[in-house]
Amino acid sequence: MSDETKKGTAKSPGEFELITRLKTKLQTNDSVIVGAGDDCAVIDASVPGKWQLHKTDGMVEGVHFTRETAPEKVGHKALGRALSDIAAMAGSPRWAMITLGLPDGFDGEMVEAIYDGINRLAKRHEVAVVGGETVSNPERLVISVSVVGEVDRDRCVLRAGAKPGDGVWVTGELGGSIAGHHLDFTPRLNEALWLAEHFLPSAMIDLSDGLAGDLGHLLDQANAGAELLETALPIRREARLRARESDAAKPPLLAALTDGEDYELCFTLGQGYAVALLDQFRKAFPETPISCIGKVVAEPGLKIQQKDGTKEFATRGFVHFQ
Amino acid sequence: MSDETKKGTAKSPGEFELITRLKTKLQTNDSVIVGAGDDCAVIDASVPGKWQLHKTDGMVEGVHFTRETAPEKVGHKALGRALSDIAAMAGSPRWAMITLGLPDGFDGEMVEAIYDGINRLAKRHEVAVVGGETVSNPERLVISVSVVGEVDRDRCVLRAGAKPGDGVWVTGELGGSIAGHHLDFTPRLNEALWLAEHFLPSAMIDLSDGLAGDLGHLLDQANAGAELLETALPIRREARLRARESDAAKPPLLAALTDGEDYELCFTLGQGYAVALLDQFRKAFPETPISCIGKVVAEPGLKIQQKDGTKEFATRGFVHFQ
Numbered sequence: 001m002s003d004e005t006k007k008g009t010a011k012s013p014g015e016f017e018l019i020t021r022l023k024t025k026l027q028t029n030d031s032v033i034v035g036a037g038d039d040c041a042v043i044d045a046s047v048p049g050k051w052q053l054h055k056t057d058g059m060v061e062g063v064h065f066t067r068e069t070a071p072e073k074v075g076h077k078a079l080g081r082a083l084s085d086i087a088a089m090a091g092s093p094r095w096a097m098i099t100l101g102l103p104d105g106f107d108g109e110m111v112e113a114i115y116d117g118i119n120r121l122a123k124r125h126e127v128a129v130v131g132g133e134t135v136s137n138p139e140r141l142v143i144s145v146s147v148v149g150e151v152d153r154d155r156c157v158l159r160a161g162a163k164p165g166d167g168v169w170v171t172g173e174l175g176g177s178i179a180g181h182h183l184d185f186t187p188r189l190n191e192a193l194w195l196a197e198h199f200l201p202s203a204m205i206d207l208s209d210g211l212a213g214d215l216g217h218l219l220d221q222a223n224a225g226a227e228l229l230e231t232a233l234p235i236r237r238e239a240r241l242r243a244r245e246s247d248a249a250k251p252p253l254l255a256a257l258t259d260g261e262d263y264e265l266c267f268t269l270g271q272g273y274a275v276a277l278l279d280q281f282r283k284a285f286p287e288t289p290i291s292c293i294g295k296v297v298a299e300p301g302l303k304i305q306q307k308d309g310t311k312e313f314a315t316r317g318f319v320h321f322q
Numbered sequence: 323m324s325d326e327t328k329k330g331t332a333k334s335p336g337e338f339e340l341i342t343r344l345k346t347k348l349q350t351n352d353s354v355i356v357g358a359g360d361d362c363a364v365i366d367a368s369v370p371g372k373w374q375l376h377k378t379d380g381m382v383e384g385v386h387f388t389r390e391t392a393p394e395k396v397g398h399k400a401l402g403r404a405l406s407d408i409a410a411m412a413g414s415p416r417w418a419m420i421t422l423g424l425p426d427g428f429d430g431e432m433v434e435a436i437y438d439g440i441n442r443l444a445k446r447h448e449v450a451v452v453g454g455e456t457v458s459n460p461e462r463l464v465i466s467v468s469v470v471g472e473v474d475r476d477r478c479v480l481r482a483g484a485k486p487g488d489g490v491w492v493t494g495e496l497g498g499s500i501a502g503h504h505l506d507f508t509p510r511l512n513e514a515l516w517l518a519e520h521f522l523p524s525a526m527i528d529l530s531d532g533l534a535g536d537l538g539h540l541l542d543q544a545n546a547g548a549e550l551l552e553t554a555l556p557i558r559r560e561a562r563l564r565a566r567e568s569d570a571a572k573p574p575l576l577a578a579l580t581d582g583e584d585y586e587l588c589f590t591l592g593q594g595y596a597v598a599l600l601d602q603f604r605k606a607f608p609e610t611p612i613s614c615i616g617k618v619v620a621e622p623g624l625k626i627q628q629k630d631g632t633k634e635f636a637t638r639g640f641v642h643f644q
Contacts, residue, residue, distance in 0.1 A: 006347065013637075017430075018430045018433060018434070021434065021458075022433070022434065022454070024436075025434075025437065025441060026441065026450075026451045026452075027436075027440075027441045027444035027445050027449065027450060027451045027455075028450045028452075029416075029448060029450045030540050031416065031417075031450060032417075032450045033577070035450070035452050035453075036451075036452060036453050036454055041417070041419075041452035041453045043417060043450075043452065045367065045369060045374070045416070045417075045470075045472075046369050046370070046372070047368050047369055048368070048370070050368070052367070053468065054417055054452050054453055055419070055453060056420070056421050056453050056454070056455055056466075057421070057455060058421040058423060058455050058457040058466065059457070060423060060457050060458060060459050062460070063457065063458055064457075083491035094351075095353070095354075095363070095367075095376055096352065097363070097376055097377070097378035097468055098378070099378050099380040099421075099466040099468075101380060101382060101459075103463055108339075108340045110577050111340060111344070112340070112343065112344065112347075115344050115348075116347075118349075119347060119348065119349045121350050122349035126351060127349065127351075128349060128350045128351045128353060128354045128357070128365075129348045129349045129350070129352075129358075129590075130354055130357050130358060130365065130376050131357075131358050131362070131363045131377060131378050132344070132348075132349075132378070133357055133378055133379060133380050134341075135380040135381070135385065135386075135464075136382060136385055137382050137423075137459070137462070137464055138384070138461070138462075139460070139461040139462070140459070140460075140461070142423055142457075142459055142464055144378075144380065144421040144466040146378055146419055146421075146468035148376065148470060150367075155442070205456060207382075207512060217556055251621070253536035260328055277370060282569055309382070
């Protein structure tokens with residue numbers, strides 16, 4: 001993005017403003033239950049009892065991976081990111097299509113390895129890969145994945161729906177994803193389906209841009225805020241290690257709040273269900289950590305209870321157009 | 323593509339070989355009626371009476387348009403190409419998603435203008451734009467569009483199905499698209515729907531890579547060949563002009579067979595319907611040319627009847643993975 005664009009002048013609006021303007025102008029119709037602005041679009045495609053979920057996601061060499069990243073992992077991540085968004089609505093992915101932009105001098109083995117990563121993850125979640133296209137993008141590899149899934153109409157969980165008093169929950173661990181997790185994560189599809197079936201969260205999102213920003217989307221939709229407990233945050237070991245090894249690294253709390261690429265679920269649920277959820281979830285998914293990290297409050301803003309008092313946290317993660 | 327890849331060695335297989343290998347390995351499931359290899363994938367998504375059509379298509383600055391191309395036209399073309407593939411199955415497009423890879427120094431107005439082009443075409447065909455994403459692709463603009471459409475189960479027209487004796491038909495005009503048509507075309511959605519309702523072609527494809535290559539796909543599926551009449555080919559005026567103006571330009575016949583980007587329909591239909599089709603189509607679509615250009619024959623290969631005799635035409639257009 002150019003400096004001029006970042007300034008957000010009338011001629012070159014900032015990304016956030018641009019996205020807002022684009023969204024209001026998007027062509028729509030009666031079949032669209034939820035359009036751009038949630039983890040996936042929710043569509044009435046005339047499937048009895050189901051909504052369809054439509055999602056597209058793009059990755060670029062030098063931004064989301066490097067030329068040295070193993071191509072199987074590039075494929076895994078590309079599909080996994082879109083599946084994580086399907087999980088965030090408690091949906092099941094069904095069909096995927098891939099567009100590969102191949103740099104000059106690409107190697108057929110690399111393309112096959114990317115597809116190996118895609119196919120392996122697709123098989124695990126019974127996703128059919130129904131189309132692909134290759135184009136030339138001379139300078140770098142780009143990969144765009146679109147996924148169509150489905151969800152029971154009465155079990156679709158949106159970003160909107162959190163209420164003051166609800167507990168705030170996350171699966172897995174947060175921060176320090178760049179050390180490796182961002183290429184190896186498992187989209188939380190099974191956990192999300194189970195949660196929707198047994199507890200039906202009031203709101204849910206996947207953590208791709210960092211807890212502070214992504215939880216912020218849930219809170220914006222609810223016109224509410226949240227109070228989190230620092231001691232309850234499941235900070236990934238790598239985030240603590242990085243902070244210990246370098247003064248230039250983010251402190252672990254900041255890493256957990258802003259690093260992004262966790263690909264975990266963040267959801268809200270009435271506090272009355274907290275003990276039952278903890279108990280049953282741990283039995284159903286003994287290998288997936290789950291943590292209640294705080295609660296939704298009426299007053300907007302994100303507050304963190306630390307040893308030395310409660311502090312407001314202002315920073316937001318990246319803004320994407322979806 | 324690197325020279326090494328073009329050579330098609332075992333280590334760096336040529337594109338065609340690579341595609342074939344990738345296709346056989348794609349993860350699939352019972353819902354996939356037709357997977358990668360037709361204009362769109364055909365999916366049983368449990369919609370009563372309908373199949374869904376899934377399509378993805380990518381465009382890259384410097385390949386499909388230039389930095390000087392009006393951004394509205396870039397948007398129009400990006401969506402239009404995918405809609406043309408939906409038309410080729412006699413389907414109706416319903417939902418679209420866009421991934422934009424934005425170059426350094428992009429301008430918000432440019433992005434809005436691209437979306438204006440997309441939204442205008444979407445509105446004309448009642449397509450809802452249900453998601454978008456922007457990523458950074460520093461050197462050049464890339465745009466990937468995915469579209470989901472639907473088609474009556476008994477009116478879906480595939481690439482497979484042509485029979486020796488069928489007439490070969492095309493809508494519109496062929497060749498010289500680069501003079502402007504490739505940015506301004508109208509996907510033949512209405513014509514294709516009408517054809518499927520009134521005549522049900524035995525096979526159909528959209529002309530994106532040139533008549534010789536695309537008709538070749540229909541013939542490959544039928545294990546058959548075709549004889550075309552040079553005098554019956556609706557050669558675009560611009561193709562004739564270019565040939566007249568420069569000795570370096572393709573002769574008009576070659577342009578019509580290989581230029582690509584016509585975005586017209588090519589279909590086959592039993593010859594017994596020829597007169598009725600001509601008559602009724604011209605009444606229904608007085609502004610869309612339609613031409614019977616030859617017939618399917620049992621012997622594989624593409625032959626052209628010219629003034630001085632019948633010649634075999636060997637060249638194929640580009641090979642894409644879809």
